[in-house]
Each structure stands twice: as C-alpha cells, then as structure tokens.
Amino acid sequence: MALRSISVTQLSAYIKRLIAGDPILSGVIVKGEISKLTRHSSGHVYFTLKDSGSRISCFLPADRVPLLRYELEDGMEIIAIGSVSLYEKGGYYSLNVRSVEVEGEGALSAAFEALKRRLEAEGLFDPRHKKPLPPFPKRIGVVTSPTGAAIRDILTTLKRRYPFVDVLIYPCLVQGDGAAAQIAEGIKTLNERFPELDLMIVGRGGGSAEDLWCFNEEAVARAVYESEIPVISAVGHEIDTVICDLAADVRAATPTAAAELAVPHVLDLKDRVAQCSPERLSERLLSRISMAELRTEHALSAAYSAANDRIAALSARLLADLRSLEASDPLAVLARGFAYVTDTDGRHISSPEAAPEGTLLRVRFSGGEIGAVSRGAAEGAKEDDDEC
Template structure:
C-alpha cells in the first residue's frame, strides 16, 4: 500500500456525485417505469421506486414539484417522469430527482396539446382584448353538452335556482369519441340561428382521453369565430383544455359555468329593494328641500309687495338706461377724437408730397446728366480730331502727294527698298498717290553714299 492514495467514503461519494453533476445528459431526462414502494411523507415529499422488467431506480419528488400533479400516484401505476440523476451522499445511492410526472400513455396527447396551444397562442386566439363580455342579465342561455350526462343536470338545476326567468336551449352533442369534436363545433355554429345571449360549452370530468374533443382545433376555431359570448365548462377545476383558453370566460366546472351565466335572482331582488328604498329616500329629501324653498319664496319680499318691487325695478331700469346713454355718448366722443387724430396723421403721411419731391429731384438729375454727357462728348470729339490729324500726317498716301512713289514687283506683293533687289529688264509696278504704273527697268544706276 506504500505510495497509494487513500480516500474516505465521503470523498469517494462526492467524486461519484460530481461525475453525475458534470454529465449534462443526466441533468434533464425522461424515464418511463412503474411505481412501487410509494410513500407520501407528512411533509409533502413523495418517495418511490421506478422499475421495469430488468431494473429499478429510487426516486424522490419534493413537495414544491408534486403540488402541481393532476393525478394521485400509486403503486403499480405506469408513469413518465422528468428529472435529473444524482447521488444521495448519506446512503451513497444514486436516485432520480423528479420535477414533472404524468401517467404513461398520455405523453403523445400532452405533446399534441402543448403544440396546438402554442400555435393558437401565436395566432392571437387567446388574446384577452378579443374576449367578449358576458351579459349580466341573459334572457336566453344556450347549453352545448351531452343530454344524458351529469353536467346538463347540474347546469339546468343551477340556472333554475338562480335565475328561473331565463330560457335555456339545449343543443345535444357527443362529448367523447371520434365524432365528438366535429359534433361540438357544428353545434356552436348552429347556436347562431337562435337569439341566444350567452353559450355554455362543456361536459363533466374525465380522463384526458375523454376530454380530448375540447382540445381539437376544430372546436377552438368554432369558439373563436362565435359571435355569442362563450363560457367553457370542461371537467373539474384541475382540468384545462384548449377550449378554456379560447373561450371568452373559463368556468372550473359546469355548475360554476351556470353560476357565471345566470345572476342570482334573490340578490337582484334585494338590490332592487335597496335601490327602491334609496330612491324613495332621495325623492322625499328632494321634495322636502323644494317645499322649504317654496316656503321661503312665499315669505320673500317679492311675493308680499310685488307692485312696490315692480316700481323699484322700473326706476332702476330708467337709471340703467340713462347710464347707458351717458356711456354711449362718452364712447362716441372718444371715437371721434381718435378718428380726427388718425385723419391728421394720414394727411401728413399722404404720398402726394413725396411724389412731387421725387419728381423735382428726377428733373434736376436728368438736367445734370444731360449737361455732363454733352461735356463728355465734346472732350472726346476734340481728342478724336487731334488723333485723326496726327494719323493723317503719318499716312504714306499723304507723303506721296509730295512726289514720292513705291516700287513693287509685277504682282504687287513685294515692296522694293533698294535698287540691288531689281534686275535690268525686270517688270515692276510703281504706286503713286493717284494710281500705279507698269514699267520695265532698262538700266540701274546705284548711288554711292558717304560712309
């Protein structure tokens, strides 16, 4: 044993427990089995064994989870349990800690229920804002249920006891079996042919298979499309169906549905009596108040001396008229003064004087402009004449009148500036101030200039 690590039983158990806790697949799993050794502890916890033909496992379901069970577990009952596997350290034994459990055989129905419930919720069929109010005093109550079950007897007895003045119309249907759902849906549509104020749809208690017709979409659709307010009354208080979610009001039992649909007549009679007493009391109080007011009026000055009061009022009227005339004259004088002041200000601000002033200024400016234009044109004309005179003095034509001439080649494109540019016998064109000459050179004599 030298070199070997020795651990305690507690340490070993905790290591095993840690292995269970680190395995995610054991944290949330479903187990099918048969209940045996069932014990319901006084503190509310349930202890039992789940077994099948080949194995068994200890299980515990604490009170915080089993309080929502809709059935009573017992030995020999086959169930499907959801929970996690872990180790109970004190006994060193692994066991299933159950969080949810249902009888075996309804798992598929439960899944279908949840799927349909979620789908209809997303479609808005459970929206509270779409629920129709239940009338307080219905005259005609429709009941859709089996004509032979205990539910119809409870409903009729309750309505007759609470509100016997209401008429009840029974529309018989099948409440379980393959044709039950279509029978209930058809009856809901048929109910719209009658002048019903409210409709009770339901049946007595039973297993989930027996209540399944009220979990069918065809029934939910008929309730959702109904124009008559619908009270669902399916099974016992712990039974919940799709019809309960879609209906305008859910009743825990058929008897409760009748109580919700029909008011208690004796309570209504008592309310009416109380309201009647309050009404009489209020009327008597008002009559007494008005009688006292009448007596005060009879004792008033106006009733005792009406002529004297009339003369006083006539005099007050004359004084009021005089004051009105006085105020009117004062008001008219004030308005006339205001009008005169405004007229004076208007004449001062009349545009005629401004227009005349602008016209005179316009004439003065036009005259000044004309004078300046003439001076400007005279100066420019004198300057132009001077430039023309100078330009005329520099003109080659002006110089040619003094006897000068220009010599070009025969085509008249090249101007000769020296005799060295011309050959004897060459034809030239001589330009004079009054015309041109076509000549031929017979001889050339070059003049010598002093350097």
C-alpha cells in the first residue's frame, strides 16, 4: 500500500504557516534567564532563554542590537518581546527578539556592569582621552530637559558664580524610551553646529535607577566619548554613577556641582584682579621712588660736602703758601725797616769791600729808593758802637 507522503520542506512550511498565523505567538512577552549568549561576527546575537522547566532559542537581529537599552549577559533575568518563528533549515523554532526589558535592581546592575566592562575594554573611559575644561568659558551647552530641576539648578549657579557666560540649551527627554537617542543626538548636534562651545553639561536631576537608565545606554556613552567639546556629566545625586559619568571628561556629583566646575567664581576673580590693582602695585613702586630720591639726595649732599672739604683744604694750602711766600719776600723785609743796597747796575752789595769809597749806590726802602755815595768802611759807626 502506497502511503501518501509529503516532503520535509512541505511539513516545515505548514508548521511555519501555523506558527505565523497564531495571534499569541506573533507578539509574546516572555520572562526568563539568559544563557549561552553568543555575539556573531555578523552582528546578530543568539542566546537561550530558560526557566526551571524549559528553554527557547532566541535570535536578536543585528539591526536591533544598537537600539537595545540594556547590555545582555549570561545569567541576566530579562523580559524579551518578540515573535516565535520556525527556522526551517535548522528544524527548530526560536524567539525573534525585538526588544528587551529589565526588571529589578539585580538585573539592572548586571546590565550596568556588563556594559561598563565592554566599554572599558574598548578604552571609552581612558583617562588619557579626557580633555581639560577651559578656565574661562564664554558659552556653555547644556543637554537636558528644559523643564527639569537640573536646568534650573545649572542656570541659577552659573548666574551666581559667573554671570558672563552664555548658555545654549539642547532640550531632550531624560528618561524612558527614546531618551538616550535624544541625548546622544543633542551631544552630536552641539558638536556639529556649535563647535565654538567651550564645554557642555549633560545630565538630569535625581530619580530612580530606572529613571536614570538612559544615561547608562551605549549610545550616550559613545556620543560623550566622541564629543570634541569637553563634557561634564551630571546625573542624579552623589551616590548615582552612570556610564555617562565614566565616559565624560569630568564627572560632577549633581547638576549644581557641574555648573560650579564649569565656571570660576566672580568674587575669586575680583580678588585676583584687586591683588594687581594700580593702588597695590604703586605702593611698592612709590616706596622705591622715594628710596631712589633719598639716595639721590644722599649722593648729592655727599658729593657736595666732599667738594667743600676739598675746596677748604686747597684754600688752606694756598693761604699757607702765601704766608711762606710773604715771609721770603725781600720787600716784606723792607717793610720792617730794613733797606736794600745795590750798585748802580743793581748788583747786591753785601760787604764793605764791594763798595769802596766813592761807589755810587742805590738804597731801596719800602717807600722808594734813593741814590747814595759810599764813604768807605764805616769807622764812625764803629766808634759809635764803641761808645755804647
């Protein structure tokens, strides 16, 4: 008896049609733990979702991978959303995953650690890549919600500390689906359209781990890393650390702290400028000038008194010389009553022999001179002397 058979392909096609036509299987939301996760070089991701009773193969197409909000890892509890389909060549059915949700702190922190490990290995948090913040920014970009607490805190702080900086706000969602894409887009847009910005602050105020999650998504981390403009990350409160913080050039504990890190304080600057005020600088200069004046005066008076001393010494010497000259002046001797006797040729007569009797003489007194005739050796005079 000839059995009526169908081909394997025909059977598979039939089962495929059955599955595809089922309204439940075309849109399932299934919870389970990831195992045997494999990233294929094509970009597709394969894993098994299991619970205590059974397991199902899962397939995440490459084009969905960048849209995933959570880094997947073995052992992670997830909720996968997708459709069941038959893989005819392999002869098995699998879950074609469209998106993944994560519930609970454990799963979130596992996703955080997994992404952190991968991006760290890739160098996205490398301190050598981090850019310094300019000390006196002229214009700052802020990527955040225009209605949140963060922008209020940032603007208040900037106004209080440094009311000379312009601000450009890029408005975006800061939580939920699509937020990460908007934040990343904001960072890229500011870089492309406003490259003159000195720095940008990316962040939001406090919230639950789920609220802050968009700052843990790969798209944000990459945009921050690739930003040419230095980025300050300011997400939530002190205790919250997100991937965005790690990729940023500077991490601020809060949006207020980010604004404080972004600009100097006007009072500090006024103080610095006052240190160099003309009054301060001239104090020392004036004392240097009066010192110089004093020195000039001293030098002048020293030179004056040295010159005076010299003049006095010279005058004294001159006077002494004069005196001694006077003493040896024959005319001065005449003034004391002596006379000076010469022959008519002016030769000095110093002995009686030089003037025998009849010699014509000239006798000079201090008052003038007379002519005289020698009477020879003066015996009369001797007689007179004898008489005495």
